[in-house]
Each structure stands twice: as C-alpha cells, then as structure tokens.
Amino acid sequence: MAGEPAPTPAGTAAEPERLLALAESALSVGRLRAAHKHASRAALLDPASPRAALLATAANVLVADPASHYAVLLLPDDDSASPLSASALHRHFKSLVKSLRVNPQDSATSPAVKAAVEEALGRAAEAYEALTAPPPAPALDTFWTACAGCRLLHEFERKYVGYRLMCPSCHRIFLATEIPPPPEAGPPTPALRPAEEPETEKPEMTLAEIKLELAKKRGAKASKKRSSRGEVEQEDGEEVEAENNHSDLMAVVDSDFYNFDADRGERCFKRGQLWALYSDDDGMPRYYALVEGVLRGSRFRIQIRWLDGGEEGKPCGQFKVGSADTLHSVNVFSHLVACERVAREVYRVYPRKASVWAFHGDQASSTGRGKYEIVVFLSGYSEQYGASFGYLEKVQGFRSIFKRRDVGAHAVQSLQKGDIGALSHQIPAKKVSKGEGSALPPGDCWELDPASLPPELLRLEPPRK
Structure with missing residues (x-):
C-alpha cells in the first residue's frame, strides 16, 4: 500500500551489529580508517542505535586531520565558509562532547570503544582550546647595549634606547646606546634604518638642571655642580653633553607582586595634587611639586610649582609653593603625597599612620x-x-x-x-x-x-x- 515502508531484506537487521563488531575489532588493533568505515555504515543502517552513533562520532574525530582544529571538531574546514561566533562554537563543542558520552549503565561497551571515545574527547578539547585561546602577545622589540662600567652586555626593550639605565650587575648608571648583538644571541629585531628613525624632540632638562636653573633665577649661587640622576659615566676623559640625555628614567627591578608604575601613569595626574619627585644625588623621592595643570595630547606635559622647604631635600615640615615649571615625562615622579594645606600656598607634610x-x-x-x-x-x-x-x-x-x-x-x-x-x-x-x-x-x-x-x-x- 502507498505510504508503507519497503520491506527490509532478510539479514539486514543483523548487519549493523556485524559492522559494529568489525569496527571494534579494527579499533583494538589501531586500524582507524577501517573502524571509521564500518562504524559509519552501521550508523547509516541503524540511525537509532546509540552504540553506532557513539562509535561513528569517535571514529570521525580520530581520523580527522589533526592540523585542522575545525576538522577535529567535525566542522567545515573551508575558507569560503563563514566563521562561527564564539557562542555558536561553544554550543557545537558542548553538543560534540555530549555525543561522545558513554552510558555508564551500558555493560556491552568494549574497552577499545571506551579508549577511542576518551582519545576523541581529548582531541576535541585541545582543538576547542586552540580556537578559543587569546592570540599570543607580540614578541618584545629589543636591543643590545653594554654597561660603560663593567662592560657587561644587556638586552632591553627597544623603548629604552637612549635612556639612562641601572646596570643589574654593578648598579652603575649608563646611557643605553644600541650595539651589535653578540654572535650567539643573534639580532633581536632588525634595527631601524636612518630614513625610518622617528623624529625626536629636544630632550627635557634633568631634575638637577631644573633645580640649578631655578636656583639661578632666585639669585642663589651653586657651590658645586650636582651630578644629575643617572648621569652617564665619563670615559677616557670624554665629556657627554646634557643634550645627549633623552630621559630621566632609571630602570629598576620589578616588584614581587604589586605594579607601582600603574600608580604614576599619565592618567594619574590631576590639578591640585602634591607629588614626590626623585632627587638627583641617589634617586630617592625627596622633592615635592604641586600640579598646576596637565596637558594631554601627542606629548604629555605637566605644569608644576616646586615646593620650597627652606633646605635642600627636606622630607617633612612646612613647605611654600615656589617657582613654576613644565615637565614632559612622568618618569621623574614617584608617588602622590598625603599632605595638609594650612594656607593658600603653604602645605605641611608629615608621616601618616601606616605609611x-x-x-x-x-x-x-x-x-x-x-x-x-x-x-x-x-x-x-x-x-x-x-x-x-x-x-x-x-x-x-x-x-x-x-x-x-x-x-x-x-x-x-x-x-x-x-x-x-x-x-x-x-x-x-x-x-x-x-x-x-x-x-x-x-x-x-x-x-x-x-x-x-x-x-x-x-x-x-x-x-x-
């Protein structure tokens, strides 16, 4: 009669079981292609069989190209296909894992099938992690330099070219100029050609030069020339001019847990704040400055007024707001200072509890x-x-x-x-x-x-x- 299914040929009902037995036998000896062929045919003949569906899915994952994460996850590996969204990929992975779940109450599942399913789950998980992992961070652009004191070679990030750095070995300060890398290291990254070098603006004065200039403006006579923080060590009597100094940054070792640099970034500065600045004799924060204004743009600029305590490097007591200046770098700033404003231009700084x-x-x-x-x-x-x-x-x-x-x-x-x-x-x-x-x-x-x-x-x- 019309609408009735065609009669099943004799012996067809036993064919899926025979094919599954062949597939399990092939799995036990490591013949994945044969196991995939038999399991796929069994699943076609008996789509309602959980055992056939489980074995066919596991075989599909195991014979997939391991170099293609999409193929391992049983997804189309075609450049013309639209990539799945993160949520769609997650749903597909969960569905695949569910289809590879062995029924614990099914005692008929052979050890070979269980092992194949475990391996398929592992491959699928690795492929999913590879597709959802964040992109690797770009390699650091570095350069080689040598300490002028101990001659030890160091490799730093390229952003420190021209900076005054502290040698991790002898703790002396030297100007980080680029040198050819040692033969065993190879070039860290191709050096910029002269035509590609970025334009540099006139470097800012160091803290020592700023303070000396302010002293001259006040009519004070400097008894001796103070060494600037991180001044390049003079070698063979050759003088290094101040305009060769590009920054006041002194590179120090990283802290163990907390990132203190995050507390003195460009966005941390606001009008009315009082900040401590590094001194020029040993680099410790002994100067204070009041922020008058912050100009953010292509180049950071901060307008300050120095605090005058009556004596050089005075850490505590009463301070008067003094001369104005403009700085172009956050590298000279140490930390925000807790203070008491006792008059319009008078501040008092003393240790606070827990400081x-x-x-x-x-x-x-x-x-x-x-x-x-x-x-x-x-x-x-x-x-x-x-x-x-x-x-x-x-x-x-x-x-x-x-x-x-x-x-x-x-x-x-x-x-x-x-x-x-x-x-x-x-x-x-x-x-x-x-x-x-x-x-x-x-x-x-x-x-x-x-x-x-x-x-x-x-x-x-x-x-x-």
Missing part, C-alpha cells in the same frame, strides 16, 4: 651611599606627641617584601619633633594579602616600591633553611 619611610642610617663604607632603616608608622605624626613606628626588615627570598623586625615591648619606637631630620624619604608601600599556602611568613608583610629603595636592598637572597 612607610626610610631613616638615614650609618654611611656605607664601601659604596659611599647612605644606609637606611626602613620603618612603618603606627600612628600619625603630631608636633605635640610625635609618632610611633616599628622597624621593618626584608623577607628573604623576595626582592621588595618587608615584615616587622621586632616583637614585644621593644617593637614600638617613638619619633619626636627633634628627630624629624633623621627621616630621609617616604616609600610607596602596599600591605600584601596572603592566600592559602602563601610562602610569606606569618604576620603583616608590606611590598615596597623598588624605585624608592637603594640597590643593596633589592638583591635577591635565598631564604635560610
């Missing part, structure tokens, strides 16, 4: 640099009562992590009005949060900004056993 500062210590006999004692203030400073503080010491195994040095009755010290001169500078710091299994010691720990620490405190020492 970290450095005290002047004994003079280092070998390097000539001043040693420092690092402290955390436990209370804010007042002229009547002073302030309490505790000493910090470095945690071994980390570059810039510190903890309380003392405990008990002698752990809290007092800073009185007459001791203010012992303060050197404030150090930007963040209290470190600890998760389960942290390698940090018990108790509070602080991460200190490496740019405000002397090089000798940044050396990485292994923890004591």
